Amino acid sequence: MSLLNVENLRVTFPTRQGPAEVVRGVSFTLGRERLGIVGESGSGKSQTGRAILGLTPHPGSATADRLEFDGIDLRGLSSRQWRGLRGKRMSMVMQDPKFSLNPVMAVGKQLMEVLRTHGASRAEARRAALEMLEAVQIRDPERVFRAYPHELSGGMGQRAMIAMMLVSAPDLLIADEPTSALDVTIQIEVLRILDRLVQERGMGLIFISHDLRLVSSFCDRVLVMYAGRVVEELRASDLSQARHPYTQGLLNCLPAIDGDRRPLPTLDRDASWAE
Template structure:
């Protein structure tokens, strides 16, 4: 059974000229797999991810003919019902940690809050938070645990935010450009953590990214979005052979060396993300 089923998802915002649809009829299913969503800025990727967690900001409105998670209908959930899902079974890593971490609360307290809200004892929540900070390659987890967000660099803040979303080991994770501020070494470590959660725990992952090379090697399937619509869906390993003109345009925009237009690499994920 699919973990997530989405049919005819639409996100609309009012404007002075009338309603504007930023997500227009998006449909897909997600199993215990890695699903990449790619497209240019403004294509509706992030708004799609937010709508799946009931986070469409007012006065925007998200509707769907079908929106179910693990067999449960998400349409019409109360605020209390959403809170019982978010942070425990469903999480989202936002693109910019400056807007996702509370500036007046220590990082460790924010990590613990994700567990304490759902009944985890304090000592256990602290140990799990420190372990997750260490897992995302933070060298001094005790110091970062006590630090405030403004005391962290951009890359470290992003790692702390990723730790906060992963500490509860959710069944569904929506990752919006989760490694954009990280150097290559840390990026690979974070991807290894996500890979283990998908492989070992059967987590479903929606990976939103501009990096077509990364998506082609890390994900199982890819949705290509343009102007709020899904214009193409294909296996990630076949992304280099995409047929839609928009997808071909994205591929042709990738930097090339010495004018050599090479196809996207098809990597052995088991080798690429192995310990």
């Protein structure tokens, strides 16, 4: 059963030359799986994710023939209805923690706010926040809990933001380059957390990334976007056999130490991408 259904999603921004469509007729479904969205900067990946959560910035507008999450029509929700979904059942990890964390609020208070907003007691929220900070491999969760965002490094800030989005164990998580500022070892731990939520809790994950190798081994399916459109959809394990010229171009851009192009790994769902 599909968790998310998107049909003919369009995101438009006004310009001096007239309306500019940055997402043009995107359609896909998402089950309890890991869906990767790849493409160059400006291809519409992030705006697609924001539109799904009703976060298209003003003065932009998002429309769709169908935008449905777990049987809920997202197109006409009120602000109150959105507050009941975001954070609790739907979350998005933004690419840059500097613009996502509140600079005048301690990190722990921000994590607790997610749970407190949806009914958790103060003690329960504090315990869950500390456990999640520890889960994303923060060595001193008590210190980070009390710290402000400007006191954290870029990688630690990104881990704190990931913890904030995962602390409520949402049904749908949109992760926009969630591991770009992390060391490889920490990246693996974060991916393990995401993988566990998908497999054990049945979470749906949209994983937005430029890393084709990571997407091919971590995700189940891949959407390739170019100029606001989905140009190809295929199984992640089949990414190296892509037919569209744009996808092939992306693959040909992958660096190799010896100067020769190497095929993408074709790992199945049970394979360990962490090895």
